Amino acid sequence: MKKLFILVAVVVTLSCNHKAVSVSEFLSSGEWVDLTWDYEQSTVYWPTNVTFKHDTVFYGINDKGYFYSSFKYSAEEHGGTHFDAPLHFAQGGRSVEQINVEEFTGEAIVVDVADRCADNRDYLITEDDFLSWEKDNGTIPKGSIVLLNTGFGKYWGDPLQYTGTVNSGALGVEELQFPGLSPEGAQWLVKTREIKAVGIDTPSIDFGQSKDFLTHRFLCGNDITAYENIANLHLLPAKGAYVVAAPMKIKGGSGSPLRIIAWIPEKLKK
Numbered sequence: 001m002k003k004l005f006i007l008v009a010v011v012v013t014l015s016c017n018h019k020a021v022s023v024s025e026f027l028s029s030g031e032w033v034d035l036t037w038d039y040e041q042s043t044v045y046w047p048t049n050v051t052f053k054h055d056t057v058f059y060g061i062n063d064k065g066y067f068y069s070s071f072k073y074s075a076e077e078h079g080g081t082h083f084d085a086p087l088h089f090a091q092g093g094r095s096v097e098q099i100n101v102e103e104f105t106g107e108a109i110v111v112d113v114a115d116r117c118a119d120n121r122d123y124l125i126t127e128d129d130f131l132s133w134e135k136d137n138g139t140i141p142k143g144s145i146v147l148l149n150t151g152f153g154k155y156w157g158d159p160l161q162y163t164g165t166v167n168s169g170a171l172g173v174e175e176l177q178f179p180g181l182s183p184e185g186a187q188w189l190v191k192t193r194e195i196k197a198v199g200i201d202t203p204s205i206d207f208g209q210s211k212d213f214l215t216h217r218f219l220c221g222n223d224i225t226a227y228e229n230i231a232n233l234h235l236l237p238a239k240g241a242y243v244v245a246a247p248m249k250i251k252g253g254s255g256s257p258l259r260i261i262a263w264i265p266e267k268l269k270k
């Protein structure tokens with residue numbers, strides 16, 4: 001009875017004091033930020049992948065006298081800003097179309113390790129980085145989308161700086177050098193904070209020199225999705241942004257191109 005009274009009091013208070021705000025009014029009070037890189041010929045792919053192709057099917061005035069254009073593209077799943085489904089490193093794991101859309105959205109926390117990565121391209125993000133984020137921001141909420149800002153986003157457009165190599169094939173793989181999430185850090189996030197997904201502004205959630213991809217294997221094995229080659233993380237606040245990460249719905253896909261955007265409330269705009 002007491003609970004019912006409190007509920008009625010809250011509803012009456014809300015309806016008396018607050019003018020109804022529509023969803024679009026609410027959203028337009030904040031700002032949408034694009035966390036996605038363009039897909040084009042120079043988009044970063046793994047050294048053993050075929051790069052993105054975009055060819056003209058038709059461009060110009062057609063035989064009926066009006067303008068028309070159409071192109072065709074081809075892409076490997078894991079290049080540019082993209083999504084990793086659990087199937088990527090877990091046999092029997094979910095493929096892209098099997099993931100509930102609710103899992104593509106959530107509150108983001110942004111862990112800034114750019115200082116530590118600036119003088120160490122092999123930097124591995126650990127539990128200590130998350131604990132130091134928590135000192136300033138409180139406990140990482142359950143269901144968070146954890147975005148890792150290594151600062152490497154600023155090197156996009158300069159493949160040597162961004163990935164550590166301009167070579168393709170096995171030699172390119174050998175030379176890859178960029179920071180990543182340590183397997184222990186991934187385990188801590190999943191086991192103690194029950195996060196929803198992880199994203200990073202480098203080509204891989206495992207660091208470039210990884211040979212066994214333990215972070216991928218742990219995340220995929222625990223049914224957690226990941227985003228790679230994310231853009232513009234420096235524009236997001238440490239917490240309070242809301243992310244929508246919508247991958248192309250490839251049936252049976254282990255990953256796919258990703259359009260990822262974030263909404264920042266007015267008061268948190270940088």
Ligand SMILES: [Zn+2]
Nearest residue numbers: 078084228255
């Ligand atoms: Zn991937």
